[in-house]
Amino acid sequence: MTTTGEDHARALTGPWWWDRWRSAVLDGSLALVSAVECGAEGIPFARDAGVPLWVGIVFGVVAGSVLLVRRQWPTAVVLVAIAITPAQMGFLMGIVGLYTLAACEVPRRVIAALAGMSLLGTMIVTFVRVRQDMSRGDLTLGDWFVPFAAIATSLGLTAPPVLLGLYVGARRRLMESLRERADSLERELQLLAERAEERAEWARGEERTRIAREMHDVVAHRVSLMVVHAAALQAVARRDPEKAVRNAALVGDMGRQALTELREMLGVLRAGEDVGRRVASVSLAEAAVAAASRVAGGDGAVEGPCLSELDELVGQSAAAGMVVDLSVQGEVRSYAAEIEQTAYRVVQEALTNVHKHAAGAKTYVRLAHRVSEIAMQVENEPPPEAGSASAARLPSGGNGLVGMRERVVSLGGVFVSGPTDAGGFRVSAVIPAV
Numbered sequence: 001m002t003t004t005g006e007d008h009a010r011a012l013t014g015p016w017w018w019d020r021w022r023s024a025v026l027d028g029s030l031a032l033v034s035a036v037e038c039g040a041e042g043i044p045f046a047r048d049a050g051v052p053l054w055v056g057i058v059f060g061v062v063a064g065s066v067l068l069v070r071r072q073w074p075t076a077v078v079l080v081a082i083a084i085t086p087a088q089m090g091f092l093m094g095i096v097g098l099y100t101l102a103a104c105e106v107p108r109r110v111i112a113a114l115a116g117m118s119l120l121g122t123m124i125v126t127f128v129r130v131r132q133d134m135s136r137g138d139l140t141l142g143d144w145f146v147p148f149a150a151i152a153t154s155l156g157l158t159a160p161p162v163l164l165g166l167y168v169g170a171r172r173r174l175m176e177s178l179r180e181r182a183d184s185l186e187r188e189l190q191l192l193a194e195r196a197e198e199r200a201e202w203a204r205g206e207e208r209t210r211i212a213r214e215m216h217d218v219v220a221h222r223v224s225l226m227v228v229h230a231a232a233l234q235a236v237a238r239r240d241p242e243k244a245v246r247n248a249a250l251v252g253d254m255g256r257q258a259l260t261e262l263r264e265m266l267g268v269l270r271a272g273e274d275v276g277r278r279v280a281s282v283s284l285a286e287a288a289v290a291a292a293s294r295v296a297g298g299d300g301a302v303e304g305p306c307l308s309e310l311d312e313l314v315g316q317s318a319a320a321g322m323v324v325d326l327s328v329q330g331e332v333r334s335y336a337a338e339i340e341q342t343a344y345r346v347v348q349e350a351l352t353n354v355h356k357h358a359a360g361a362k363t364y365v366r367l368a369h370r371v372s373e374i375a376m377q378v379e380n381e382p383p384p385e386a387g388s389a390s391a392a393r394l395p396s397g398g399n400g401l402v403g404m405r406e407r408v409v410s411l412g413g414v415f416v417s418g419p420t421d422a423g424g425f426r427v428s429a430v431i432p433a434v
Helices: 005-011 021-049 053-069 074-083 091-103 108-136 145-236 241-279 284-297 307-319 337-357 400-410
Strands: 324-329 363-369 373-380 414-419 425-432
Touching: 021 053, 021 091, 053 074, 053 091, 074 091, 074 108, 091 108, 091 145, 108 145, 145 241, 145 337, 145 400, 307 324, 307 337, 307 363, 337 363, 337 373, 337 400, 337 425, 400 414, 400 425
Parallel strands: 324 363
Antiparallel strands: 363 373, 373 425, 414 425
16 A cells, blocks of 8 residues: 555655665665676776776776666766666666666656667677677677677667666556545545534534524423413412412413423434434434424424414413404415414514513514415513513523524514514514415
């Protein structure tokens, strides 16, 4: 396997221009063998040239040692090999030099020119040497053998190292290209993983907000009504026992309804968590996605509220002592489950806010079915008494209006809320019908 990235960079630990120590050892060994070869071949060269033997040996050793720098200066090695070809030395250096030159990042025209020079020089030297041997009677073959030997020797010493070097160079470039692609892919995968983690964190935050909003809408309204009825029960318990009994029954019914909805919500959450454990890749927050979707979307065992239950919702507020006027305009029709649930939740939360902040105030609930949208408005008058807003001592977390706005805006609708000129409060929302 190949190393990539930082691992490949750490692998370059050799001395000087070598990438690795084993490369340095290999080149040193080749240079030593080449120096010995050229030194041995320098003896007959010194005899033929009429110079002292030690001069020929030193010349051969120095020339053969040039092979040590074959990776750094391959062109120089080949030129030295071509230069000492007439002295009939440096065969190993020529072969290794041509191989290194062809495998390096050198222009093809330079490789072709130096290979051609080496081929021509070897051919000429071999031709002259074989012809001299035949003239002296060392070889008794025909004249055809001289060109044949020259061509065969020159091709044998030139073509194989050049072709092998070209193949190894092409393979090395391919491996480097694959390594670069692997590094690029690794960086892209790391970037995608970081983005996926960011998206997952964002999705977890969104789902936590969504579940909190759903829990608030499911429980807060009924608990608020229970508190209002409990306060009324405390006020009339001694004066009107029959009314106290009715209020107590209402408190019990609302408590049971709140518990039922809470159990359904938690049951779906647990089911989503169990599914996440089975696949072993979904966290609790991600499992809650399916739970909140089923609660809000009505595509599971838990059915969400719809506009047909609006009369019952208004009746519960009226039973708690609120004066509520419900008016419906336009042709009543059915909408997508998410639209009806959002419209129901807006009215429910608006009535809950009236119980909390304007107890006893007359409230108007208006619902308008239009061609391409559905509009709703909940407006209350000022409370009859200044202290009535806190008579039941209902806590407020400040999340109701935020949750309503998020629900409506997520469906492409418009949400507006604020005080009226008369001192009351108005909540308005318009949701596209599709």
